[in-house]
Amino acid sequence: MVSVCFYFQVHQPFRLRKYSVFDIGNNSEYFDEYKNKEVIKKVAKKCYLPTNKLLLKLIRKHKGKFNVSFSLSGVVLEQFEMYAPEVLHSFKELARTGCVEFLNETYYHSLSFLFDKEEFKEQVMLHKQKIKDLFGQEAKVFRNTELIYNNELANFVQGLGYKIILAEGADHILGWRSPNFIYIPKTAENMRLMLKNYKLSDDIAFRFSNKGWIEYPLTVDKYAQWISRANGNGYVVNLFMDYETFGEHQWEDTGIFEFLEHLPKEILKHPDNNFVTVSEAADRYDPVAELDIHHFMSWADIERDLSAWLGNSLQNAAANELYRIGRLVKEAGNPKLLEKWRKLTTSDHFYYMCIKWFSDGDVHKYFNPYDTPYEGFIAFMNVLNDIVIRVRDIKKQKKAVAKQKQEAYTHQADTSSFAHSFISEHPSENLLDIDFTKK
Amino acid sequence: MEKEGGKNLKVLMLGWELPPFFAGGVGVVCYHLSRALCEQGLDITYVMPFGPTMARSDYMKVMVTDHLFPKMRFRLKEVDSLLGAYLTPEDYDEEFRKYLMSLSPKERAKALYGPNVFQEAYLFARKVRLIAMQEDFDIIHAHDHWTFPAAIAAKEATGKPLVVHVHITEFDKTGGASVNQRVYDMEREGMYAADLVIVVSNFIKQRLIDNYGVPEWKIRVVHNAAEPMDKSIFHDASKIKETDKIVLFIGRITLQKGPDYFVEAAKKVLEKDPNVKFIMAGTGDMLPRIIERVAELGIADRFIFPGFVNREEVAKLNKIADVFVMPSVSEPFGIVPLEAMWQETPAIISRQSGVSEVLNHVLKVDFWDISDIASKILALLHYRSLHDQIKHHGSLEVRTLTWEGPAKKCIEVYNELINKGM
Numbered sequence: 087m088v089s090v091c092f093y094f095q096v097h098q099p100f101r102l103r104k105y106s107v108f109d110i111g112n113n114s115e116y117f118d119e120y121k122n123k124e125v126i127k128k129v130a131k132k133c134y135l136p137t138n139k140l141l142l143k144l145i146r147k148h149k150g151k152f153n154v155s156f157s158l159s160g161v162v163l164e165q166f167e168m169y170a171p172e173v174l175h176s177f178k179e180l181a182r183t184g185c186v187e188f189l190n191e192t193y194y195h196s197l198s199f200l201f202d203k204e205e206f207k208e209q210v211m212l213h214k215q216k217i218k219d220l221f222g223q224e225a226k227v228f229r230n231t232e233l234i235y236n237n238e239l240a241n242f243v244q245g246l247g248y249k250i251i252l253a254e255g256a257d258h259i260l261g262w263r264s265p266n267f268i269y270i271p272k273t274a275e276n277m278r279l280m281l282k283n284y285k286l287s288d289d290i291a292f293r294f295s296n297k298g299w300i301e302y303p304l305t306v307d308k309y310a311q312w313i314s315r316a317n318g319n320g321y322v323v324n325l326f327m328d329y330e331t332f333g334e335h336q337w338e339d340t341g342i343f344e345f346l347e348h349l350p351k352e353i354l355k356h357p358d359n360n361f362v363t364v365s366e367a368a369d370r371y372d373p374v375a376e377l378d379i380h381h382f383m384s385w386a387d388i389e390r391d392l393s394a395w396l397g398n399s400l401q402n403a404a405a406n407e408l409y410r411i412g413r414l415v416k417e418a419g420n421p422k423l424l425e426k427w428r429k430l431t432t433s434d435h436f437y438y439m440c441i442k443w444f445s446d447g448d449v450h451k452y453f454n455p456y457d458t459p460y461e462g463f464i465a466f467m468n469v470l471n472d473i474v475i476r477v478r479d480i481k482k483q484k485k486a487v488a489k490q491k492q493e494a495y496t497h498q499a500d501t502s503s504f505a506h507s508f509i510s511e512h513p514s515e516n517l518l519d520i521d522f523t524k525k
Numbered sequence: 526m527e528k529e530g531g532k533n534l535k536v537l538m539l540g541w542e543l544p545p546f547f548a549g550g551v552g553v554v555c556y557h558l559s560r561a562l563c564e565q566g567l568d569i570t571y572v573m574p575f576g577p578t579m580a581r582s583d584y585m586k587v588m589v590t591d592h593l594f595p596k597m598r599f600r601l602k603e604v605d606s607l608l609g610a611y612l613t614p615e616d617y618d619e620e621f622r623k624y625l626m627s628l629s630p631k632e633r634a635k636a637l638y639g640p641n642v643f644q645e646a647y648l649f650a651r652k653v654r655l656i657a658m659q660e661d662f663d664i665i666h667a668h669d670h671w672t673f674p675a676a677i678a679a680k681e682a683t684g685k686p687l688v689v690h691v692h693i694t695e696f697d698k699t700g701g702a703s704v705n706q707r708v709y710d711m712e713r714e715g716m717y718a719a720d721l722v723i724v725v726s727n728f729i730k731q732r733l734i735d736n737y738g739v740p741e742w743k744i745r746v747v748h749n750a751a752e753p754m755d756k757s758i759f760h761d762a763s764k765i766k767e768t769d770k771i772v773l774f775i776g777r778i779t780l781q782k783g784p785d786y787f788v789e790a791a792k793k794v795l796e797k798d799p800n801v802k803f804i805m806a807g808t809g810d811m812l813p814r815i816i817e818r819v820a821e822l823g824i825a826d827r828f829i830f831p832g833f834v835n836r837e838e839v840a841k842l843n844k845i846a847d848v849f850v851m852p853s854v855s856e857p858f859g860i861v862p863l864e865a866m867w868q869e870t871p872a873i874i875s876r877q878s879g880v881s882e883v884l885n886h887v888l889k890v891d892f893w894d895i896s897d898i899a900s901k902i903l904a905l906l907h908y909r910s911l912h913d914q915i916k917h918h919g920s921l922e923v924r925t926l927t928w929e930g931p932a933k934k935c936i937e938v939y940n941e942l943i944n945k946g947m
Contacts, residue, residue, distance in 0.1 A: 106900040403910040
């Protein structure tokens, strides 16, 4: 018996525009609406719409025997609402078949678990609500941004009420063990841990059209045989990948859609095989062992660690600044500003600052709006500086209002409670130490 | 370099200059490239009109036509005897000293690029024809359009394949506004006579296609490399740096180098951060205008104009600067930012340059976008981790750009022609 569990990740960030030092204090439009709309429209046409249509067809054809799971970030859902409502509609149509499970993640596809657990929790709850509103599902499964995972996360997420969590089936944590079983996180015994079979996943996601690959071309019967081989060495093959694999990373002319179209039939040829959603897999099979994972791991690059987002001093400085400023933004209590700030927590902004890709091939260049990681850093830091100014302005206004009130009631001009403006606390070396409000 | 028959590949290389004798950028490139080619096992005979030079004997044979034919006599016998006279290093040094003593720097420049330069170029051609008939070589490689008439003459006399190397064109020097027709004709003639044309960047390649009608198949891009510099150099600038950060421009103060964009960007920087000093090293026809403009903008106290700087001073300035800027309007290659990176100074360079095709760890700008230039200067001055990362990766990157790469590419070009049986 082998179950195949497809989970597709759908995400697009709100990319920043080329925000210059001279915009600081003068311009609070941070995001490149034109570019973001263009990307969404392009990927919708090449990937989201045709693949959704195909999946719907397959689900109907196989009458409940074919099902898949999705995780859609909150920010991509927002962009569908704004720029491509037809895509959202097609996802809802998929939801109505009852054969599609929607997972939870951080709404902003962020690294917040690494920096601010309170913020992480809020973003998870925002996402939970969004998925419930749009698709009517109460998610039991959590996947963290880029499959970043460790014991602590499993434990924390268990506390939020989730039953299942996903992670990368990295060699360095599995050793001789197989990713094709259900595991229990060491620190969260009520949770189930499911691991990506990266070899079989990457055969589709990365190698499918690689003519230098010894297995090229990948046919459905060959692939179905590989899947069946898991029989006797596990129960469930977890095929986790970016949804953009279909039509975007692997273009239509590679035959990726034909492959997907014929795969379910081929796999179901073996009477023992079936397709499951993440929850079904965890319900159906008992866990075999406990996994103890202290170090953070992820599904990115060859390192399978955090170095794609937090691997150099630019990324670290930017992330530290971001979360430090986040506290100030929350204190200021302006929902619009908070929302903007949260869009900056999206992991892609840090991915763009990765210097590794100068030597690491061009994976990081995909959808990257910047020529160099340095440009990404500059735009990001300039925006943070603007946010600091906005926070200060809000604080000033509040102070003025409070002062008026106070004067009205007590006729006293006591401002001592505002003497410690939070903006002056520990200005970072990375922030511009000059006054950008000067015209 | 082995070729058929096991003989070393022999190159007749023509140049207008060679360090240390009045070397502009092209001369420096000729020096490093010829040296690297010799390290690859090639034999080079370098022929130039004026000299002599110290670079003569340690790796290649250098011939200076001005001395080979001092009285403009063209009998072949005389060539031989004169050549003999120059083959001992002592004689060479003696001639070199005498020659330098006899000229003031201005005269040297005049001799090289003065009003008679066309005459000199054709005179050089006649002399090179004679040398070509005497020398044994497989291929002709000519730098700088002033040597193109000579290169054509050598090719006609011997039938050997010709490669011309374009480092810059008249369009880049003049910004396209006042192209000298005679120069253009000379450039174009050389490109057409050549069997293959080497250019220092894709930027120049496009120029040749667009402005000279050279077919694309005939052009090979060989990017320049970086010259190793003395990193141990030290200069105490602590007095200035106590209060100010330093932004540096090095280059001729001419239209091509974009000095005016540097000044306008400086003004924008100073509006946000008054504690910055701008150093503009170099001279040129636009210098008076630039100084006037700086005064007009009321930022004269923020500017330093040291005038012409020698190599050691260049190194020192790069060492003390916080940011280096090359806002060139049209830069076929542009070696100056490499010198800054060598001294661990982050560089901002214009995209309208050949060097931007090979560098990753710099900030790139369009020369006309003074806001972007200013914005990036401010970012480098104020975001410390940005400064550190670019400094670190840039200084590593520049060390990988050795002359071995360009030399090997040139050899590929030679072989392409020789194997074609040209």
